[in-house]
Amino acid sequence: MVASDDPGEEIGWASVAWCNASSKVRRGYPDHYVRLNVSGVDSVRALAAELGGSWLEPTGTLEIAAGPEAGRKLAADARRLDREFGYPAEILTRERVAELADVTLRADETAAFFSRDAVVDPVALLGRLAAAYREGGGRLVRDRVVGFERDGAAIRAVRLAGGTALRAEGGGFAAGAWTPDLAAAAGIAVAMLPRDDGRVPGLVAAVGHGGRAPGPMLLFPEVMVRPAGPRRVLLASDRGDGGVGRASTDEELGAVAEVWRRRAAARVPALEGSEVLDLRLGMRALSGDGLTIAGVPSNTVNAYVLTTHSGFTLAPLLGELAAAEICRGEDQDLLTPYRPTRFEKGPGAT
Numbered sequence: 001m002v003a004s005d006d007p008g009e010e011i012g013w014a015s016v017a018w019c020n021a022s023s024k025v026r027r028g029y030p031d032h033y034v035r036l037n038v039s040g041v042d043s044v045r046a047l048a049a050e051l052g053g054s055w056l057e058p059t060g061t062l063e064i065a066a067g068p069e070a071g072r073k074l075a076a077d078a079r080r081l082d083r084e085f086g087y088p089a090e091i092l093t094r095e096r097v098a099e100l101a102d103v104t105l106r107a108d109e110t111a112a113f114f115s116r117d118a119v120v121d122p123v124a125l126l127g128r129l130a131a132a133y134r135e136g137g138g139r140l141v142r143d144r145v146v147g148f149e150r151d152g153a154a155i156r157a158v159r160l161a162g163g164t165a166l167r168a169e170g171g172g173f174a175a176g177a178w179t180p181d182l183a184a185a186a187g188i189a190v191a192m193l194p195r196d197d198g199r200v201p202g203l204v205a206a207v208g209h210g211g212r213a214p215g216p217m218l219l220f221p222e223v224m225v226r227p228a229g230p231r232r233v234l235l236a237s238d239r240g241d242g243g244v245g246r247a248s249t250d251e252e253l254g255a256v257a258e259v260w261r262r263r264a265a266a267r268v269p270a271l272e273g274s275e276v277l278d279l280r281l282g283m284r285a286l287s288g289d290g291l292t293i294a295g296v297p298s299n300t301v302n303a304y305v306l307t308t309h310s311g312f313t314l315a316p317l318l319g320e321l322a323a324a325e326i327c328r329g330e331d332q333d334l335l336t337p338y339r340p341t342r343f344e345k346g347p348g349a350t
């Protein structure tokens with residue numbers, strides 16, 4: 001169920017929608033989560049083959065590290081990904097960088113390429129998914145959920161803003177950063193960072209240019225440049241969002257975007273003379289430990305919570321695993337580390 005008329009409108013490009021496992025070692029995630037993301041990338045590619053439509057661009061990622069220490073770390077992370085997790089990673093020579101993208105490596109820089117990474121067009125994907133769901137006989141209801149009716153440990157109905165109540169055999173709570181609000185309306189606690197936490201809001205800037213498409217996803221230390229069609233890229237930062245938050249004014253957001261645009265133009269010749277077209281501030285769905293939440297909460301027998309950051313990498317895999325648990329009652333070992341109950345402090349806590 002979505003609150004908007006357009007299934008892609010809420011998140012739209014307020015997400016970088018970079019389908020990857022390459023960032024997960026660098027960011028220090030546990031091995032089980034790196035493996036989940038490696039499988040997630042496979043599932044996204046399998047979904048693209050099954051669903052059709054042109055929503056997945058297999059760009060790969062070119063990542064650049066500045067200085068000897070960061071260079072050694074990038075090379076070590078790339079080797080680990082390749083050898084331990086079977087995720088192809090290549091340390092690049094200058095010549096190979098020039099083959100892959102119109103980017104010149106600076107003297108103290110190291111580069112790696114992750115060929116399995118890709119980028120997703122969220123609006124095209126959601127449109128295709130909604131169409132496939134309808135073709136399969138599914139009915140999409142577009143309204144805001146305002147409450148639930150419970151009978152002891154079970155949810156019995158969902159109340160909608162439009163005034164109707166839908167009888168429910170069960171409840172799925174998957175509303176991104178809004179999941180705790182939605183679940184709280186059913187008396188279920190979900191441990192996620194509040195939206196005013198500095199790590200939750202994330203800025204994405206759309207930039208128009210007249211040059212060649214940049215080729216791969218480009219990860220510079222100072223800015224991310226994500227291909228988004230022939231004359232457009234999205235810019236974001238993998239290392240903080242320039243201090244922007246929900247209270248930031250349009251001018252403040254615009255100033256951060258302009259700094260990113262200049263940094264990107266200094267690295268990618270196609271972006272010289274580019275301009276910021278639009279800005280969006282998205283909300284990251286971050287749990288208390290930064291990892292996925294998937295499973296049945298302890299106080300409700302017929303509810304399932306499913307929320308994650310990196311949804312454009314993980315959603316198809318998580319969807320399949322959750323469906324096996326919900327519809328066939330088959331516990332999925334891959335989901336064991338991500339149960340909602342891991343945040344409970346003791347017996348009786350909800």
Ligand SMILES: Cc1cc2nc3c(=O)[nH]c(=O)nc-3n(C[C@H](O)[C@H](O)[C@H](O)COP(=O)(O)OP(=O)(O)OC[C@H]3O[C@@H](n4cnc5c(N)ncnc54)[C@H](O)[C@@H]3O)c2cc1C
Nearest residue numbers: 003011015016017018145175176202282283310311312313
């Ligand atoms: C800046 C930024 C960059 C990101 N970059 C990446 C990336 O590069 N790669 C990646 O994989 N992921 C990325 N993500 C994360 C990714 O966007 C999310 O994981 C994904 O959008 C989560 O999907 P979702 O459907 O769970 O939640 P959302 O996309 O947030 O959608 C939640 C939906 O719930 C609906 N909703 C909320 N409350 C109600 C209600 N009461 N009733 C009915 N509907 C309701 C909303 O209308 C909305 O449609 C990024 C996120 C941000 C913010």
